[in-house]
Amino acid sequence: MTQRRPGVGPLLAPSILSADFARLGEAMKLVEEAGAGLIHVDVMDGHFVPNITIGVPVVASLRESTDMVLDVHLMIEEPGRWVDQFVQAGADMISVHAEAERHLHRTVERIRSLGARAGVAINPGTPVSVLDDLLPDLDHVLVMSVNPGFAAQKFLPHSKDKLTALRRTAEERGLDLALEVDGGVQLSNAAELVAAGADYLVAGSAVYGAADPAAAVQEFQAAMGRGVTP
Numbered sequence: 462m463t464q465r466r467p468g469v470g471p472l473l474a475p476s477i478l479s480a481d482f483a484r485l486g487e488a489m490k491l492v493e494e495a496g497a498g499l500i501h502v503d504v505m506d507g508h509f510v511p512n513i514t515i516g517v518p519v520v521a522s523l524r525e526s527t528d529m530v531l532d533v534h535l536m537i538e539e540p541g542r543w544v545d546q547f548v549q550a551g552a553d554m555i556s557v558h559a560e561a562e563r564h565l566h567r568t569v570e571r572i573r574s575l576g577a578r579a580g581v582a583i584n585p586g587t588p589v590s591v592l593d594d595l596l597p598d599l600d601h602v603l604v605m606s607v608n609p610g611f612a613a614q615k616f617l618p619h620s621k622d623k624l625t626a627l628r629r630t631a632e633e634r635g636l637d638l639a640l641e642v643d644g645g646v647q648l649s650n651a652a653e654l655v656a657a658g659a660d661y662l663v664a665g666s667a668v669y670g671a672a673d674p675a676a677a678v679q680e681f682q683a684a685m686g687r688g689v690t691p
Contacts, residue, residue, distance in 0.1 A: 464576045465530045465553045470639065470660030471685045472498025473678060474532055477523075478514060479612045479665035485519075486526040492668060495678035499532045499554075501643070501663045504547075506537040509561050510610035517546045524551025532661070534582060534643070536609050537561065541568035548575040556580035556603040556641070559591050569598050580641065584609060585617050589626050596636055601661070602627055607644030613666040616645025621657045628658030648677075651684040 475497050480488035489500055502520060507513040523531060533552035535543065540557040541564060547555060555572050559581050562568050572579035581592060582603035592602060604627070606620035624640055631638040642654050643663035651662055664681060671677035 464548075464578070465528070466578070467499055467530045467532075467554070467639070467661070470498070471655045472661050473668075473681045473685065474499035474501040474641070474661050474663045475668040475674075475678065476501040476503060476612070476643070476663050476665035477669075478503040479669040481669075485523060488669065488674075489523065489527045489529060491675055492678050493527060493529050495675035496682050497529070497668075497678050499530045499661060500527060501665075502531055502533045502552075504533060504535050504537060505610065509538045509558065510536045512610045517543070517550045520547055520552060521550040530554060532556075532641075532663075534603065535561075536582075539563075541571065544568060544572050544577075545575065548572070548577045552577055554578040554580060554601065556582045556601070558582045558584070558609075559587055560584055566595060566598065569595065573598075573600075580639075582609075582643075583623075585620065589623050589630075592627075593630075596630065596634065596638060599638060601639040601641055603641040603643055604659075605644055606642050606646070609644070613670070614645055616647070616650060620644070621654065624654065624657040624659050648680055648684050651681055652686070655685050 475492045505512045505514040530553045532554040534556045569579045578600035580601035607614035639660040641661040642659045646664040
């Protein structure tokens with residue numbers, strides 16, 4: 462399977478966690494036509510986080526329904542056991558949590574060997590320093606700006622400092638590293654998150670909870686400096 466690659470950021474990544482699960486195909490098409498850059502897929506197991514969402518079969522169905530990049534966020538214990546199946550199902554990007562994977566480097570290398578882009582997610586209570594040795598091997602870092610598990614939470618302000626620190630480190634070390642932020646992303650903070658260094662902004666309720674999700678995508682595009690034309 463040929464993996465898709467995200468375009469040049471900043472890109473909006475609507476999270477289907479906040480979409481109507483009975484109409485996921487329509488929900489993805491709507492934001493794609495409006496100009497979104499990625500589809501963010503939150504996989505939760507009820508153990509690593511206190512919620513259960515979707516698994517491999519749903520990702521496979523999503524892959525059949527869209528040509529967009531599928532950005533799969535594994536909020537599960539022992540994610541290394543599952544990366545092969547998610548890539549086979551159609552994941553183009555996979556993020557695993559530093560807090561959940563005992564053999565983090567091995568899992569990152571496995572994701573990349575399968576042709577997908579590999580990222581590590583860090584929770585609000587995890588310092589960016591845990592990634593120091595691993596940064597050269599990553600395609601992206603996902604900064605959680607809420608405690609993972611549920612949509613529509615309030616943005617934690619110190620997350621912006623993490624983005625700034627990671628961007629500075631990447632530039633100092635000459636790393637081609639994309640930064641993603643997930644949780645409490647709104648139109649009101651989109652511009653400052655991009656300014657802090659974010660390449661991909663994950664927005665769930667701010668898009669799919671809006672009266673007009675397509676208009677919300679275009680408003681985000683404008684706030685991120687990408688205009689409103691899909």
